[in-house]
Amino acid sequence: MPSAKPAGMPRRQFLFTAAAGAAALGLGLPGLARAGQFKLPPLPWPQKALEPYISARTISFHYGKHHASYVNNLNRLIQGTPFAKLKLEEIIKASYGNNDAAFNNAAQVWNHTFYWQSMKPGGGGQPSGELAAKIKAGFGSMQACLDQLLKAAAARFGSGWAWLVVKDGRLVVVSSSNALNPLVEGMRPLLTVDVWEHAYYLDYQNRRADYLKAWAQHLVNWEFAAKNLGM
Numbered sequence: 001m002p003s004a005k006p007a008g009m010p011r012r013q014f015l016f017t018a019a020a021g022a023a024a025l026g027l028g029l030p031g032l033a034r035a036g037q038f039k040l041p042p043l044p045w046p047q048k049a050l051e052p053y054i055s056a057r058t059i060s061f062h063y064g065k066h067h068a069s070y071v072n073n074l075n076r077l078i079q080g081t082p083f084a085k086l087k088l089e090e091i092i093k094a095s096y097g098n099n100d101a102a103f104n105n106a107a108q109v110w111n112h113t114f115y116w117q118s119m120k121p122g123g124g125g126q127p128s129g130e131l132a133a134k135i136k137a138g139f140g141s142m143q144a145c146l147d148q149l150l151k152a153a154a155a156r157f158g159s160g161w162a163w164l165v166v167k168d169g170r171l172v173v174v175s176s177s178n179a180l181n182p183l184v185e186g187m188r189p190l191l192t193v194d195v196w197e198h199a200y201y202l203d204y205q206n207r208r209a210d211y212l213k214a215w216a217q218h219l220v221n222w223e224f225a226a227k228n229l230g231m
């Protein structure tokens, strides 16, 4: 695996809102971590389950058109190339900096699958146990963690993502542009929120902050974050 020093893509596209170092494991996304033809994974809930905060119409386009296109593009791009033998996370790491088309589509397949799981009907609330303790250690309080996450998401210029990740054993918030995924920087994602306009425009138009507030209060899936922490 080349430890890709990206050529076509600026390496420092992450904006950190807290400090840290390096180390990580790929996350196992069931149904995705296999080589060959990738399939659009099923949503973890019915398309209207996140209403009224995210409409079935938004999900039908976001999942059924955008996410599906990334899967189709990826399959087309990797066909007959060495990438076809790799798992999704391996394609993300191997294409980073040397094959933007493969990278963008592979990362967007992964990011969206992770995003769907980062939400659930009846989400929001507070994390508990070890995750809550790590959040307190990393940010001082749960509110400070959420504030940083929403601030990073709101401040991301153009399209991208905001993430809660483990970096050097500490929880930090980062945002990334376009398709960029923290795995390529050795971070371990716990949660993500999509701030591409396609994630919220039909429901909120330009009001990204309202979408983010609804996401944090009603949708965020802390159990998924705890699971990714390995608990």
Ligand code: ZN
Pocket (backbone or CB within 6 Å): 062, 066, 112, 194, 196, 198, 199
């Ligand atoms: Zn999206």
